[in-house]
Amino acid sequence: xxxxxxxxxxxxxxxxxxxxxxxxxxxxxxxxxxxxxxxxxxxxxxxxxxxxxxxxxxxxxxxxxxxxxxxxxxxxxxxxxxxxxxxxxxxxxxxxxxxxxxxxxxxxxxxxxxxxxxxxxxxxxxxxxxxxxxxxxxxxxxxxxxxxxxxxxxxxxxxxxxxxxxxxxxxxxxxxxxxxxxxxxxxxxxxxxxxxxxxxxxxxxxxxxxxxxxxxxxxxxxxxxxxxxxxxxxxxxxxxxxxxxxxxxxxxxxxx
Numbered sequence: 001x002x003x004x005x006x007x008x009x010x011x012x013x014x015x016x017x018x019x020x021x022x023x024x025x026x027x028x029x030x031x032x033x034x035x036x037x038x039x040x041x042x043x044x045x046x047x048x049x050x051x052x053x054x055x056x057x058x059x060x061x062x063x064x065x066x067x068x069x070x071x072x073x074x075x076x077x078x079x080x081x082x083x084x085x086x087x088x089x090x091x092x093x094x095x096x097x098x099x100x101x102x103x104x105x106x107x108x109x110x111x112x113x114x115x116x117x118x119x120x121x122x123x124x125x126x127x128x129x130x131x132x133x134x135x136x137x138x139x140x141x142x143x144x145x146x147x148x149x150x151x152x153x154x155x156x157x158x159x160x161x162x163x164x165x166x167x168x169x170x171x172x173x174x175x176x177x178x179x180x181x182x183x184x185x186x187x188x189x190x191x192x193x194x195x196x197x198x199x200x201x202x203x204x205x206x207x208x209x210x211x212x213x214x215x216x217x218x219x220x221x222x223x224x225x226x227x228x229x230x231x232x233x234x235x236x237x238x239x240x241x242x243x244x245x246x247x248x249x250x251x252x253x254x255x256x
Contacts, residue, residue: 010238012039012232012233012236013039013040013236014036014039014040014041014093014232014235014236015039015040015041016040017036017040017041017042017092017093017235018041018042018044018084018088018089018090018091018092018093019033019036019041019042019043019044019091019092019093019094019095019235020043020044020046020081020084020091020093020094020095020128020132021033021036021043021044021045021046021095021097022046022047022069022071022095022096022097022098022124022128023046023047023071023096023097023098023099024043024045024046024047024053024056024057024066024097025045025047025048025049025052025053025055025056025066026047026049026052026197026198026199027097027195027197027198027199027200027224028097028147028192028195028197028224028227028228029045029047029095029097029098029147030056030224031224031225031227031228032095032097032227032228032231032232033045033056033057033060033064034056034059034060034228035225035228035229035231035232036060036093036231036232036235037059037060037061037062037064038060038061039232040062041062041064041093041235042062042063042064042065042088043057043060043062043064043065044057044064044065044066044067044084044087044088044091045057045060045064045065045066045067046066046067046068046069046071046080046084046098046128047066047067047068047069047098048068048069048070048071048098049068050066050067050068051066052066053066053067053068054066065087065088067080067083067084068080071096071098071120071124071125071127071128072119072120072123072124072127074127077124077127077128077131078131081128081131081132081135085135090135090139091132091135091136091142092136092142092143093142093143093144093145093235094128094129094132094136094142094143094144094145095144095145095146095147095231095235096124096125096128096129096144096145096146096147097147098120098124098125099120099121099147100116100117100120100121101117101159101162102116102117102161102162103158103159103162104158104160104161105157105158106160109160109161113161114160114161117161117162117164117165118161118164118165118168120165121162121165121166121168121169122165122168122169122172125146125169125172126172129144129146129172129176129187132144133176133180133185136180136184136185137180137183137184137185140184141183141184141185142184142185143185143186143234143235144173144176144185144186144187144188145187145188145189145190145231145234145235146169146172146173146187146188146189146190147189147190147192147227147231148166148169148170148173148189148190148191148246149162149166149191149192150191150192150193150248150250150253150254151163151166151167152166152167152169152170152189152191152246153167153170153191153246153248153254154253154254166191169189170189170191170246173187173188173189173244173246174244177243177244178244181243181244186234186239186240186242186243187243187244188234188242188243188244188245188246188247189245189246189247190227190230190231190234190246190247190249191246191247191248191249191250191254192222192226192227192249192250193216193221193222193249193250193251193253194209194212194221194222195221195222195223195224195227196221196222196223196224197224200221204221209221215253215256216250216251216252216253217251217252217253217255217256218251218252219251220251221251222249222250222251226249227249230247230249234247
């Protein structure tokens with residue numbers, strides 16, 4: 001019999017776990033928060049929209065709670081994470097899902113759009129990872145999952161700032177995985193294709209969406225619950241050795 005550490009928990013239960021989900025009031029973040037709640041986690045739902053965060057927390061059940069947070073502002077992040085720790089006592093899982101996609105041609109891209117994109121997608125993830133990571137290091141470890149994009153691995157027209165921010169997020173994740181992996185924290189990314197959130201359905205409706213689907217070998221866009229399922233997998237007890245990885249959920253788009 002091969003040497004091992006004993007039987008793995010393959011039940012995907014997050015019972016007694018405390019999870020933080022940024023951008024949790026809508027879209028992918030909302031689906032992840034609801035999925036984590038359904039599998040037993042108490043979820044701190046962080047969002048710029050406090051009312052929306054509270055609504056999702058209530059729907060998640062299990063004693064979840066919403067918190068207002070602007071991830072691009074260091075003071076707001078510090079205050080929100082401090083309040084989460086005061087309320088729940090610890091953080092076991094972090095999912096950085098807050099993000100923006102502001103589309104402009106490269107020659108027309110304004111400094112304001114560049115800054116706004118990098119502030120939320122990259123600086124925001126850094127600020128939350130650092131605050132939560134410090135806490136996890138002091139309590140023995142945890143799981144960090146950053147929501148990147150297929151745009152981190154390929155160039156997409158009109159997505160200069162977005163692609164740069166998501167590629168930077170992969171680099172940030174790998175460094176944290178190297179620095180913190182031996183101290184009990186695994187750090188990974190999930191990189192979806194276009195996801196059929198309410199916003200995704202609106203933006204990619206009609207001929208534009210149909211044309212893009214033809215470039216995806218699987219022939220369709222992803223659903224929010226498919227991304228949440230991967231997040232649940234990475235947050236679970238059986239995936240401790242996955243660290244510094246980028247899991248593509250893109251139907252084969254980047255395989256071409």
